[in-house]
Each structure stands twice: as C-alpha cells, then as structure tokens.
Amino acid sequence: MQIKKGFECDLFSVSAATPGEGIKLNGIPVCLENVAKEDSRIDLMYKGTRVFIAEHILAPLKLLGIEDAIVVGKEKEWDFARPVHRFAYSVNMKTGSIFGPSDGRHCYELLEVEGVYESKESQRYYTVPSPVVYEKPGLGSIEILPSAPCTGMQFSITAGKITVKARVYVTCKQNDKELLDKILKSRTPAVCGLDSDEPMWHAIGDFTADLCGIGKLTDAVVNAEVGFDYHALTIGSLRKLSEIEKGGH
Missing domain, CATH: 3.30.230 (Ribosomal Protein S5; domain 2)
Known part of the structure; x- marks a missing residue:
C-alpha cells in the first residue's frame, strides 16, 4: 500500500x-x-x-x-x-x-x-540471518527466527499466563480488517495493565512498529515473554541484530 x-x-x-x-x-x-x-x-x-x-x-x-x-x-x-x-x-x-x-x-x-x-504491494524482503535471542533481567526475553519471503511476521507474545499469537504482513499481502481493528483499537498495558488479552493485542501492534517500522523486518518468527517495558526487548534485539550484521557477536 x-x-x-x-x-x-x-x-x-x-x-x-x-x-x-x-x-x-x-x-x-x-x-x-x-x-x-x-x-x-x-x-x-x-x-x-x-x-x-x-x-x-x-x-x-x-x-x-x-x-x-x-x-x-x-x-x-x-x-x-x-x-x-x-x-x-x-x-x-x-x-x-x-x-x-x-x-x-x-x-x-x-x-x-x-x-x-x-494498492502497491512491496516485494521487499528482510529477515534475520540467524536466530537472534535477547534477554534483559527483570524485563523478559525475545527470540527472532528467520522466515521465508511473504510468510509475514509471526508473533507469540506472553505476559504471565496470557499468550497472544498473530501473523501480520507488512509486505506482500494485506491484513484482514478485523485483525487490524483488534490490534490497533486495543489499549496499551500502561492504561489497562497486563491481566487480559487486550494489552497483548496492543503489543502485537507495538512489536510490528518496532521490528518492522524501526527495524525494517518483513518476515520473521518472534517469540517473547514480556513485562511493561517490552520496547527494551524489541530495540535491544534490533541492536543485537545490527551487531551481528556488522560482523560482531
């Protein structure tokens, strides 16, 4: 688009x-x-x-x-x-x-x-070259795995006993309107806590913003266990990815 x-x-x-x-x-x-x-x-x-x-x-x-x-x-x-x-x-x-x-x-x-x-679907493709695992004590962990072109961003995000899973696309395909409403009209954990599905659906949107908007990923499998400050995990993983691509560890 x-x-x-x-x-x-x-x-x-x-x-x-x-x-x-x-x-x-x-x-x-x-x-x-x-x-x-x-x-x-x-x-x-x-x-x-x-x-x-x-x-x-x-x-x-x-x-x-x-x-x-x-x-x-x-x-x-x-x-x-x-x-x-x-x-x-x-x-x-x-x-x-x-x-x-x-x-x-x-x-x-x-x-x-x-x-x-x-409508102008992008064919740009960018995934991680190898698994990226990032943990931050007290805040949680995130794992990003490679995925094939046009498989989208496959999220599994857990907070406590609640897990929400979703596949979204930022290239190749359009997302279902019902799914977009569910994600974008859910409130942030800062407003409604982490004790229901609603903030976890909001987190799907935030993860997409961070990993695909800031990080430019188009296709990946993402598993995360999070608390309130989950942006520290997404951005931390992107910085680690940047180091890997520059030849670091």
Whole structure:
C-alpha cells in the first residue's frame, strides 16, 4: 500500500513521500539510530527534535503496508494528567510531538480514511540471518527466527499466563480488517495493565512498529515473554541484530 494523496486526522497529518524515503515523524527519519528512549514507549530524537510514543503511529502505517510517509503531529492541547505530556513540556517540546490518542490505543484513524491509499504491494524482503535471542533481567526475553519471503511476521507474545499469537504482513499481502481493528483499537498495558488479552493485542501492534517500522523486518518468527517495558526487548534485539550484521557477536 502507498499513499496516493495527503490527508489530515485529528492528531496528525500524513502526506506522500518519495519512494525509498522511508517514514518521517515531524521530520525525524524512523530508524534505529534515532531511538532516544525504549521502555514502556518509544521516543525518537534527531537534531534537537523529539517525538513521543512513536510506536502508536508506526503500528498502523506498517500494518497497512506503508513504506514511505511524511507524518506531522497536530495535537494542540496539553493534558498534564498524562506523564508523557508532562515530560514533553519539561523538555520544551510542543504538543504536536506526542503521537497517539489519550485512551492508549494506536492511531487507528488511519484505518478509517478513504480514497487516500492505492494498492502497491512491496516485494521487499528482510529477515534475520540467524536466530537472534535477547534477554534483559527483570524485563523478559525475545527470540527472532528467520522466515521465508511473504510468510509475514509471526508473533507469540506472553505476559504471565496470557499468550497472544498473530501473523501480520507488512509486505506482500494485506491484513484482514478485523485483525487490524483488534490490534490497533486495543489499549496499551500502561492504561489497562497486563491481566487480559487486550494489552497483548496492543503489543502485537507495538512489536510490528518496532521490528518492522524501526527495524525494517518483513518476515520473521518472534517469540517473547514480556513485562511493561517490552520496547527494551524489541530495540535491544534490533541492536543485537545490527551487531551481528556488522560482523560482531
């Protein structure tokens, strides 16, 4: 899928980017090098500009199969009941630097706009060259295994006694609308805890944002045991993958 024409939603605007340009949030290229915070959320920072909760806009973009986009935040009012708003204010960032609705869901408005996308399925393929295992004491573990082209991202994410499994695509095929709704309209663990299926479905979206949006993976098998700060696992595994590809261990 690619963006045919620009559009605006309540909290952000999206416009087409040059093919191969990738995704930019408030001018920040989405890449591993620009990750400034990875715990219960992802912040990106580049040349003094910072964006908060990047995963909540990246998840719908990637699940729609979008490779290139220019996104600008439009949030206009501070909500100091939200910790991220207080932090953004304290470091002199604007309200538009914060992505995602206040109820803790992803930017699902991307699913509801019409006439702005055109079907152009990417054949790009990127998986891990060998199994990547990353553990962080007290936070959990993640294992990423190679997978063949067009097999998608196969997730199995566990928190305590709850496990959610899903296969999603960021290239080759389109995801079922019912599955997209289930993922993108589920609330973050920071809002509803980890004691039900809902936050685990949200985590599927976050993992897609991190591993496919920031890490550019298209096909892999991902098994993870997580707590609240699971972004430390996804980004940690991507950094380990980067070291492997550079010839490290």
